Amino acid sequence: MPEKKPSLPGKQEKSARQQKSEKVTLPSSKVRQANNSKRSSKRQTRSLQAGLAVMGGRAAGAISRRLRLGGGTSIAGVVAQRIYPDIVNHLSSQLAYGSVLVTGTNGKTTTSGFIAAILSDAGLRVWRNREGSNLMRGIASALIIRARPGGNLSRAGQAISIFEVDEAVVPHMVEAVPLRVAVFTNLFRDQLDRYGEVDSVSTRWHKAVSALPASATLILNADDPAVALLAESRQDNVVYFGIDDAALDLAAQGISPERHQTIDTHTCAKCGAELVYSLRFYSHLGHYLCPNCGSARPQPHVRATSVTVNAFDQLRITVETPTRQGEIVIPLPGFYNIYNALAAIAAAQALQINWEPIVSGIQQFKPVFGRGERVQVAGRTIRILLAKNPTGFNEVLRTLFSEGEKRHVLLMLNDNIADGRDISWIWDVDFERIAQQTTMLTVTGTRALDLGLRLKYAGIDAQAMNIVPLTPLRAASKEAIALPRGKETAHAVSNGSVTSARKTRPTAKPAQTHGLAYALDSALQQTPVGETIFVIPTYTALLDIHRELERRGLTPRYWEEKGP
């Protein structure tokens, strides 16, 4: 840990499985790999398998892309893992600078984005799994697209990989990949239908942490009781991050706890007693103490001592670490990004990165893919802020509506598997705060009607919003009752081109009042030129809006974006 330069991971960092399987060395350069053919026959079988897996996976990915089935980001991994189940371990152990794992309910993508920016500013070659491919197959894909048919990674020297990992996959990852750093951002209620309950995620994390090699640095959010207590079984190599600015307390800001009642972990993970908070920043994050067993928030090593909001998307924080104190401006909207930045700083310091790349990596960070990214459409600005669970949604609403400024908003609620099929959580989002605060409010997605209903019960007049389901109600058309939706026919407004949905159907059908294209058009039409529309989508709705913008020629296909 006290070394100055980025160091190579030591031998002790190999996973248990790797140690079992003969003396496989870390081939960290091409030269090494060239000599591999001389090794034992078992070794050859492994390389052969890996080679086949890489070729199979890449072929499948290429076919999928060619057929436009999607980005082909997961299929490559699925195929490769089928051919060679250990492919992730085989490839990742070739990385010269090892691997960083980032997990948690919210903030994974931004945190790993910050870390990636910092590390590349520090001169490393950074590899990441793509957005949304954070299950095992996506991680396999990320490695396979960088591997050669021989089963070896190309240019693995100087390379470090950052794996953004789904909460439930963490134990598999810890087993499969020799990790140097593991970051746990937070644990909120999310997708109960997929993960079971919050507690079952917590159990998996405890398991994963106990399987983590002793040399790996564990980075934990001190302010989240569900995360901070993961270090119970571990004394060394734990770094906590947290916020020490009392001005950010909800009570100090006049926000009643009733309003922010989505409190996920309110009981002590050790003894089950109700936790007592001296400061609460959002949801269950804050300074807490268990009155029964005495478990308390650990003192963070990396902490934000003061936070000032320069602008909607400019947060200036003063950071103190054991070695450094300084100011950093986070160029993203949302209070939760303070935690993401602190986590990234802690991770960078654990990797012995200097202060300058840390500052530049964060300050010059470009919001990506649904984290406040900006797109210009027909003279309006669209800013997309992903919200996938009640806490995330509440924080986005708090970011947008705390200044009392009225906003133009397009809400998108999907219930596909990646979003969670259960949408009951929308009833835990404080939509009450946006009543009378929007000048344009459009609601769409596979569950547009449910979200519309939620807004109605939040006190928003059904006439004051435009509810655009993705598909029409068949029962309604059978009854020959036209839905009186969408005040007038919206015209396709885009950068010059008419949307293809319209092109293919130029018949004199009744005005189309459903579909994402229509929702976007009517949102644009009701928003004056020069104004900003805030799009708040769930995860697959984010993919949908991207696809729609891309169809209008407005954003690059995300799977064609070049990695850093």
Place this chain on the structure above:
Amino acid sequence: MSDSNKPRFTLTLGHLYPAQLNLYGDRGNIITLQRRCQMRGITLRVVPLGIGDALAPDEYDLLFIGGGQDREQAPVSQDIFDMKGIGLWAAVEDDMPVLAVCGGYQLLAHYYRPASGPDMRGLGIFDAWTIHKGANVPRCIGDIAIEWNGSTLVGFENHGGRTYLGTAKPLGKVLKGHGNNSEDHSEGAMYRNAFGTYLHGSLLPKNPHFADHLLALALRRSYELSDDNLKKIFPRYLSLKERPAQEKRGRAAKKNGASGAVYGIIPTPIDLDDTLEWEAHASMLERLGLRSAARAALRHR
């Protein structure tokens, strides 16, 4: 809304364990009852009943209990037995409407038998019991529609335990989804005016007729309203069965010794616009492939 000096109906809702059992958007059920009362000029007070609080049945007109995680459900199971059991029993036997969702439903049956560990005992209000058959038996997860009272209820279910009914009547028949145990097509349980169900999502917003049913039961019980007067407040979905004989005992004594009519509260007919509610309801039925039920639901608009 109505003039502030005009006498109003007041209902008190006891919300059991809001801090522990709040997992599946249970707040949506409360919000729905609140708004639907508010729009009709009825005051609905919501009183949280946490661990350690006793339940005095006279103080409430209806009760709600939601669902939670196992870790939270265990202390609740003890408390409901020790602190609230007798009060809850008395309330149910006295025809107070009670809605119990998911974990709350399980707590009102005889017991919950986890895959490992001791049974968690319930109140036995519903003659039913729940068994978790182990991690290898998949959870019952997904959208669900049931037939209820000549109409439909839609929601989302997510439960590991399978519930089996003894003499308890089911709330409804499963049209699509798992229901109590995904074996016998039963969903939920009923005893007097107590309803247990696995449906959340939230349940009441998309099922306005069920929400109104609970409110009508509460008003009828607490204010001795005649069916004619009840029809004025709930012109749409009122389908109350014959009153149980003992409900005519004059419970209104509790409300200042006067029945609704004598008290001078003549309800003004209020018809709520539930278009959006029924569209959301119908759209769920359509997604589940229940076309004719969806058409029937839209006729409620």
